[in-house]
Amino acid sequence: MPERVRCFIGGKSVAGTGIEIPIIYPATEDVIGTLEEAAAAEVDAAVTAARDAFDHGPWPEMGIPRRKEVLLSMRSLLLENAEELAVLECLDTGVPIRTIRGRKMDRLTGNFELFAESLSMMAGQTYQQDRKFLTMVTHEPVGVAALIAPWNSPLSLATTKLAPCIAYGNTCVLKPSEHTPMALARMVEILHEAGLPDGVVNLVNGRGPVTGAALVEHPGVDLVSFTGGTETGRSVMSSAAGNLAPVALELGGKSANIITETADFEQALDGALLAIYSNNGQQCLAGSRILVQRSLADRFIERFVERARQIRLGDPMDPDCEMGPLAFREHFEKVLSYVDIARAEGAELLVGGKRAEGFEAGYYFEPTAVLAPSNGLRVCQEEIFGPFAAIQVYDSLEEAIAIANDTEFGLAAYVWSEDLHTITRATQALRAGTVWVNTPLVREVRAPFGGYKSSGVGRDGVRDCLDFFTEQKTTQIPVGKLSLARLGAGS
Ligand code: NAD
DSSP: OOSEEOEEETTEEEOOOSOEEEEEETTTTEEEEEEEOOOHHHHHHHHHHHHHHHHHSSTTTSOHHHHHHHHHHHHHHHHHTHHHHHHHHHHHHOOOHHHIIIIIHHHHHHHHHHHHHHHHTOOOEEEOSSTTEEEEEEEEEOOEEEEEOOSSSHHHHHHHHHHHHHHTTOEEEEEOOTTSOHHHHHHHHHHHHTTOOTTSEEEOOSOIIIIIHHHHHOTTOOEEEEESOHHHHHHHHHHHHTTTOOEEEEOOOOOEEEEOTTSOHHHHHHHHHHHHHGGGGOOTTOOOEEEEEHHHHHHHHHHHHHHHHHOOBOOTTSTTOSBOOOSSHHHHHHHHHHHHHHHHTTOEEEEOOSBOTTOSSSOOBOOEEEEOSOTTSHHHHSOOOSSEEEEEEESSHHHHHHHHHOSSOOSEEEEEOSOHHHHHHHHHHOOSSEEEESOSSOOOTTSOBOOSGGGEESOBSHHHHHHHHEEEEEEEEESSOOOOOOTTSOO
């Protein structure tokens, strides 16, 4: 475990000259390291190193077979070091180690594999409708990208941006969340050990309004890819506008999980619990509004509450742990505050609602659910980003669809039914970037992923990343000699 987390700029570890931030393990509240915050000077050095690597380095000019080879060797070395990375991510986040060892590590290494392979299939276009010209469209790297990552799943979400960014020949400066810096700092070292040229990936650490803001506003940044909260996303977009830098934003959600009376009840119950309580309830795509049809509401709520009570909270390093602590103190307090907000607005507390018992330290919060009388309540409209479900009861499918769409967000939606027409009607009408039918939380990383409305701008996925991380250049060449009008040559 690193004692100090520093910047990594131009292939070297560099001290941060900002404040020192303690790194806290959320399961024990022990200080386990110190983060050296990057001040504006380090951010500038990182952007300069990325610019130099873009303008003069081998990376953007490298042939695809060689770049692909480097990406695949990064993948292999990440795989070899997967256990160390998983432990660091667990210490960073408090997410159960079994979740990290499984789907998070697959996603981390899968990102490098996917974008390495996508290079083999990358092709431009030609237009030949006008027989006098050959018109070619080629993809070229854009330049220096600022990549800003959240704390809820640092390795997989940062590399969802980083892998396509560098695969398509760009260089970058990565800023992890100040709450979760360790696994990504180690990952950046591993990328260099695997043969990544210096300056292609630079790392700066620190608080959002300090290090993050300095990065986004830096005039040397050509594009910005951000994952985080909706309010922060708005500020990132307006800062990037100063440089006219294109922005991709993956933001918050308040996704509806519609349980119909035609659902497979047991599957829907399992799915609803997973959708709100996995990853310690801290997921953008959580099914945080559970809409249950009236005919099965009593039975569903009773079983949901019974199961929520039995979720095994514990030490996230224990492979049997199902739910760990929330990621940091202020977040714990924010999630807790929604219990009083819910009560004050007339919601009924069904389960949880307080610090979990039996833990001397750590930000442990009980799996919580409230029954909300209306979708207008703050617990149904605001992203809580914790193990906190708002359950609502509805009568008809059309009512459920209207409730589901009555939100500023549009990241994901879930529907549980065995009836074809229910499924087709719901999937067509739900205003969300991803709709899951009879399953929670699957990610097909090749397909677009992103939000409608305030849940984001742009999409992850192979085609959209190619569009975002490359410039398209149109080149026209005449086929044969042209007879051009001869201005000034007399008639
Ligand atoms: P956040 O917005 O607080 O922070 C995200 C990142 O932005 C951090 O690295 C932070 O330091 C940085 N930041 C903060 N202020 C900044 C500023 N002014 N300029 C530049 N950078 C700044 O979000 P979070 O709390 O880390 O993550 C939780 C949020 O992320 C939730 O809203 C969640 O829904 C969202 N999220 C979305 C997705 C998605 O794919 N749509 C995935 C994961 C998380």
